[in-house]
Amino acid sequence: MADKVVITAALAGSMTTKEQHPSVPYTPEEFVREARRAEEAGAAMVHVHFRDPITGTPTTEPAIMQEVVQGIRENTRVLLNLSTGVSLESSIAERKRPIEYHDPDMASLNPGTMNFCTVSYRDGSIVHDKTYYNPLHATLEFGTLMRDKLIKPEIECFALAHVHNVLFFTEHYDFLVAPLHFSFVFGVMGGVRFNADILNSFMHAVPPGSTWQGVGAGPLCFPVGMASAIFGGHIRVGLEDNIYIDLQTKTKSKGNGDQVEKAVQFARMAGREPATPDEARQILSLPARS
Numbered sequence: 001m002a003d004k005v006v007i008t009a010a011l012a013g014s015m016t017t018k019e020q021h022p023s024v025p026y027t028p029e030e031f032v033r034e035a036r037r038a039e040e041a042g043a044a045m046v047h048v049h050f051r052d053p054i055t056g057t058p059t060t061e062p063a064i065m066q067e068v069v070q071g072i073r074e075n076t077r078v079l080l081n082l083s084t085g086v087s088l089e090s091s092i093a094e095r096k097r098p099i100e101y102h103d104p105d106m107a108s109l110n111p112g113t114m115n116f117c118t119v120s121y122r123d124g125s126i127v128h129d130k131t132y133y134n135p136l137h138a139t140l141e142f143g144t145l146m147r148d149k150l151i152k153p154e155i156e157c158f159a160l161a162h163v164h165n166v167l168f169f170t171e172h173y174d175f176l177v178a179p180l181h182f183s184f185v186f187g188v189m190g191g192v193r194f195n196a197d198i199l200n201s202f203m204h205a206v207p208p209g210s211t212w213q214g215v216g217a218g219p220l221c222f223p224v225g226m227a228s229a230i231f232g233g234h235i236r237v238g239l240e241d242n243i244y245i246d247l248q249t250k251t252k253s254k255g256n257g258d259q260v261e262k263a264v265q266f267a268r269m270a271g272r273e274p275a276t277p278d279e280a281r282q283i284l285s286l287p288a289r290s
Contacts, residue, residue, distance in 0.1 A: 001283050004275040005267040006234040008213065009038035009256040010047040013240025014058040014087040021243040023255035027053040028067040035072045037257030038238070042264040044280035045079040045106070046072065049086065049240065050098070058087035060097035069102055077277050079286070081106040081154060084142055088116055088130050092138050099145055105286050106181070109143055109153035110134040111165040115190030132158075132190070136165065143175040150287045155182045158191035160198075163205040170207065179209040179285055183236070186224050187217035194220050199227060211284055219247050225263050229270035234283075235263045 011034045016024050025031040035046045050068055052059045059065075072080060082098040084107055099107050116132035119125065146153050153176065157163050163182070170176050184202045186194035194216060206212060213234035216224030221242035225235040237259040245253035245262065253259050264274050275283055 001275065001279060002232065003272050004279055004283060005229055005263075005270075005272045006045060006213070006275045006280040006283055007043045007260055007263045007267070008045040008047055008081065008234070008236040008238070009034070009043040009260050010215075010236055010238035010240035011035065011038070011256055012049050012051055013238075014049045014083075014085070016239050016243065017056055021239055021252060021255075023253075024056070024239050026051045026056045028064070028071045031068045032071040032075050034239075034256045035076050035078055037255055038260050039076045039078045041257040041260035042274040043078060043256075043260045044275050044277045045081050046076075047081040047083065047108075047236070047238070047240065048072070049083045058090065060086055060090070060094050062097065062101055065098060065101060069104075079105040079277050079280055081108070083108050085110060085132075085156070088132055092133075092135075095138075096142060096145070099142065099149065099151055103149055103289070104151055105281070105289065106152045106154045106284070107146060108156050108183075109139065109146065110156050110162075111136070111139045111169070112159070112162040114158050114162075114188075117189040119189045139165070139169070140173065140175065143169070143173075147175045147177060152181060152284060152286050155180060156185060157182055157202065158185045158188055160192070160201055160205060163202065167205075167207070178207065179211060180207055181284055182206055182210060182212040183215050184212055184233075185215045185217070187220040194224055194227075196227075199231065203231065203233075215241060217241055219244075221259075222247075222262065222266070226266045226269075229263075229266045229272060235266065237263045
């Protein structure tokens with residue numbers, strides 16, 4: 001299915017707030033709304049960071065997770081991808097809960113610690129100087145649980161070193177089952193910038209037969225999506241990554257739906273079509289679920 005593109009809508013993330021964009025979902029009803037809009041626009045999958053319905057802060061409180069998961073599953077056909085990143089402040093135990101309590105089709109798996117900062121490229125000031133803590137023992141623990149529960153890992157690579165860590169795991173452990181699926185993340189300070197050389201290095205570093213998607217932070221969201229469509233990858237858009245539909249005019253998107261519509265345009269410009277959820281399951285080698 002090389003002519004098909006799996007489009008994922010990252011509905012909320014952990015950092016984007018309603019003050020920045022009113023369509024960022026906090027409540028279960030809002031998550032269902034955004035998931036349905038993304039599905040109607042052509043998304044085959046949604047990526048979920050759970051939020052406290054009142055404060056909007058990231059959470060893995062079991063009752064909140066349950067209501068969101070149940071709502072999306074009962075009201076859409078999209079594949080469900082849960083974040084184990086949660087937030088930079090969350091403990092390892094809190095981050096493990098989505099895969100302990102649920103059996104999503106996919107979940108994020110992070111193979112390396114990194115700086116995760118906010119900076120000003122205008123004057124060089126460091127606004128937030130933080131660390132995204134992903135010790136290798138946690139990668140092993142989370143990945144083993146995913147294997148046992150038939151949850152496909154979406155391996156989040158913010159730098160080429162993260163791919164190399166994955167290669168180490170495939171050589172010495174058995175929790176990563178081929179074919180693997182990667183996210184190549186561009187534009188996070190502490191990770192990598194976006195250019196053709198880095199994308200090419202990512203593509204050639206992963207094991208043969210792997211699938212991948214490009215993820216661009218902020219202004220890189222749509223350029224990375226276009227490159228992914230052209231070079232055989234899959235596309236992620238959504239309010240986690242980007243709040244604009246047109247960066248040049250600073251026009252905000254309506255929500256996740258019109259960002260997915262734009263991703264569909266990229267796919268078709270590259271001679272490809274958006275995959276349905278059933279096609280995405282086949283493309284990504286996901287186990288069948290009732």
